[in-house]
Amino acid sequence: MHKTRFFSFLFLVLICFSTNSYPQKKTLQKNEIEKLIKEAVENWKINDYEKSLKQSRIALKQAIEINDNYLISYSYNTIGLNFDDLIMLDKALIFYHKALYYGDKTDNSLLKAKIHNNLGNTYFFYKKEYQKGINHYQKSLEYS
16 A cells, blocks of 8 residues: 555656656747848858758747748748758748748838849759749839
8 A cells, every 4th residue: 555655646746847858849939030030041151951940940940930021021031042052942832832822911121122023043044944033023123
């Protein structure tokens, strides 16, 4: 009888303390997420695609958590840039279109212009879909 009580007590104590021993992941603030994306862009510029993609995906997850369309769009665009440079064009286009979807929900014309320009570059130079590329270039100029 004492063994059963002892193990029951031990079991309860372990459960109580085990929930506190795992750190809770904190949600980043908007400025911290933007800083993370800017670091990802800097890593993209020096061709450190692995690090840039990791940072961009963390930023994307955090931006989704706080429901910030600008940061979500900025993250998707940065991921697209990485895949574009890695000549993974279909993936790049998917992420650019996601960036545009969220970018269109913002009032940030510069962001929309950059995304349309990236889409224009990918369609025009890599996919050889010249008319699609030109259409995106024209939209980019409209936002500039």
